[in-house]
Amino acid sequence: MPELPEVEVTRRGIAGPLAGAQVVAARLGKPLRWPLGCAPATLSGATVGGAERRGKYLWLPLAREARPAGGLLLHLGMSGSLAWLPGGAASEPGPHDHFDLVTDRGTLRLHDPRRFGAVLWSPALDAAPAAPLLARLGAEPFDPALTPARFHAALQRRRAPIKAVLLDGSVVVGAGNIYACEALFAAAIHPALRAALRSTLARALALGGSTLRDFSDVHGGAGAFQSQAAVYGRAGQPCPRCGAALARRVMAQRSTYFCAACQRR
């Protein structure tokens, strides 16, 4: 269940037990997205520093005699989950348990039926192979540096539909398919906003544009779109979609017409 909230819940669940634990052994199951990148035995003896998160990736720093000894970059993919099995001998791994990090306090076990997940050893978070994977990630959604202005500017540079931009994570990380849909609904933004914009403009073009008082084409003719507008200039009239009275509100010094009933918030 791995979008940002699920990954963060996982991190909070393992960070405590893992911090200061000493690796006793590591066990691999079937191949995941990438090979581990080191012999599992070389992890033994390292101390786990805890658990950090970047986007949907988890990072488990490792140390030897207080010196950095790389770390493990984990991703849960589509079907992955982590379990903390406290105590000595963990239960026998099931057919979908593809990685065990056995420590002196318990075992961290990756369960991932579809195996889109990954466990990747990297000498540091800012070195290959971890760094290139994190490099393309956008802002953390709760980062104060992600101001409305910056968010807006980043979105403006993109031409793909808003839903695709959210999923792609290069503007802001964390939203997967569920939360992208939910966030767009909460903001009452159509996932294909760009397509809606294009079709609206194309229809207006076909009708010669909108003539309120001034506009005329090069032959002095008037446009006809204004009579087809669903909401513009129609405050108080029934919404063509749900029948509720259309509203007018000033936003950014401009009259904004909308339906408060079916365009939520």
Added chain:
DNA sequence: AGTTAAACCTGGTTGC
């Protein structure tokens, strides 16, 4: 450069 499609896997659900 930026957007889209294919690829990686398994398992559950749907439809014939």
Added chain:
DNA sequence: TGCAACCAGGTTTAAC
């Protein structure tokens, strides 16, 4: 009941 087709929480990689 059996089996094919399709869908599922993601993201890299290759291709327009």
